[in-house]
Amino acid sequence: MFDLLRKNISRYIDLSNDEFERFAAPFNLMAFKRKDVVLAEGGYCLFEGFVVSGCFKVYYLNENGNEQTLYFALEGWWITDLDSLINNVPSILNIEALEDSEVLMISKKDKEDLYKDLPQTEKLFRIMNQQSSVALQRRILSLTGKTADKRYLEFLVKYPGLEQRLNQQQIASYLGITHEFLSKIRKKIHLKNDSL
Incomplete structure (x- = not known):
């Protein structure tokens, strides 16, 4: 279960075995059934999740009440609502399991503790957030152009x-x-x- 997580983060930072054990310790494995809602619009996002198995859709409801999917998260992808997580505002996103799935979840507090204990994790999440911003920019350009x-x-x-x-x-x-x-x-x- 942690092998996929280690492979994912090793693209950005190098951790010794001991460091990786410290990194992985605060993650909790959560199981979701198909159609389970991980985050609902109006709720507060208090986690980041690494998809170990399964598939999720991250979407919002437009003014007409129709779903607009931002992205799908498969094995090896991360799920969260960064705006809600970082700015402590109600989410406008919904995250729903499309299949029976497993996710390694870390809380905002545990992630911030990792920044202190393992400073290289701040680099990891900074790079991941940058890549997420690039992906969303490309997504907007694709939808509009x-x-x-x-x-x-x-x-x-x-x-x-x-x-x-x-x-x-x-x-x-x-x-x-x-x-x-x-x-x-x-x-x-x-x-x-x-x-x-």
Whole structure:
């Protein structure tokens, strides 16, 4: 269970075995069933979670009450609402398990204690937050500047194999389109590929 976490953080910082044990100690393994809500709009986010297994969607409800998915979090991804966590404000996001899942959770206080005990963890989370900001910027640019066809193709590249784990409505929510329009895009791409 901690092997995936160690592999993930080793991309950014090097920890000895003893340091990694100290790093991993405050994480608690939590199990979630499909459709369990980890964070609901209006609640306060008090955690960061590392997905060990399963899949989550991180979304909000737009003015029309429709879901708009920001991202999917699979094995090796992190889940949280940074705005709520950092600024102690009510969340506008919802985090829901799409499959039976396991997450290693760390509280804000335990994370801050790690900063004192293992100063390199501050570098780790700084880099991760920077990468998250870049990913969200790219996501906004994609939603505002690319066609639905291109967004769908980007989705297939960004999340290989995930299409088989999601329903059409979930993918459409991520792309910012209706599931009917997604069907047309899939059909068009399939026909184009068949003609090659």
